Amino acid sequence: MRIRVSAVLLLTSLLFAGMVAAEDEQQPAKMSAENRAAARAALEEFNSLIGGWRGVGQVRRGSNRGAWLEQAEWVWQLKSDQPALRYVVEKGNQLKTAKLTYDPESKSYTLEAVLPDGAKRNYVGQVEDDKLVLQSPADADGTVYRITVTRLNEKRTLVLFQKRGAKQKRFGRVAEVGYTRQGTKLAEVGGGSPECIVTGGKGTSTIDYKGKTYYLCCSGCREAFLDDPEGIIADAKERLKKKRAKKAAAAKKNS
Structure with a gap:
């Protein structure tokens, strides 16, 4: 009887340890205080985005065909272990929500995006010539997506959406949203x-x-x-x- 009870206890302990290990694998490693400070400093580069915006989206610049209006807001997310900027779009044609983070180890930004249809897509990139350029890994069809955020000034921002097919060498324009800060x-x-x-x-x-x-x-x-x-x-x-x-x-x- 003692052997059977011991075996049951041992099996239970092993199962519990396995569950804890699996949960630990799913949880991202906590950032050190130094890395957290570095990540926040990198995101503060985009403090000018914080607030509400009115957006005018165009498939082709200067054309009203396929154009749309949207509202967007950037807010800080500081309660989690990793600092982030959250981007929420109302009536958006290209994005629904997104979260921008920075990894001090790789010195790169990551945008975790939710598309209007609920699908998810991640982008990774860096600041190039004062523009935030983010690119997704190739999907199952070999298509790569790119987002470029250009801050013209405190009151105007452009977000360009592009994609490149598996057999294409260059990115083609999908759409562009011109944002004006609300109240302007x-x-x-x-x-x-x-x-x-x-x-x-x-x-x-x-x-x-x-x-x-x-x-x-x-x-x-x-x-x-x-x-x-x-x-x-x-x-x-x-x-x-x-x-x-x-x-x-x-x-x-x-x-």
Whole structure:
């Protein structure tokens, strides 16, 4: 009888030890105080993102086809062992929620994202030229996804979504969301005044490029122009072309 009881106790102990070991494997190792401080310092680089934002999403820059509006908010998450920034999107087309963390050991950022359909996708990356560039591992089809966060200033942020197929060499644009901090007034629509080359709003300052002068409505548009002047100019020409066509159609209809 004693042998049987001892065997049962031994088996129970082994099972309990196995359960504890399995649970320990599932739990991430706690960060040291030094690493936690380093992770928080790295995330503080993005303090300008904290708060609420109004977003305008576009599949193609300058086109309203497939465009959408969304609300987003960045908040600190400091109660857990690992500091993080949480990103929550309302009516988002590309993301639903996400958590941004930093690993001092690998010196890289990780974005754990939940997509609008509930699927999950992780991205890893670093800061490149003041932009946070995050890339996912290839999925079952060999597709790689990339997110680029560009902070134009305290009031404007761009988030670019791209992907690259298994047989493709370059990333292609999926969509881009331009965020304006909540509580910030949008540029006024120009009426007889020079128009901003970026938004079409009222131009209040100028910038020279290849011998020509262009108008801008704010510092955010200036940085956007400097980031991609040829793309901005091409979009503005297309916008002007459509505006003239619409005006001509209206004049013809009223004649």
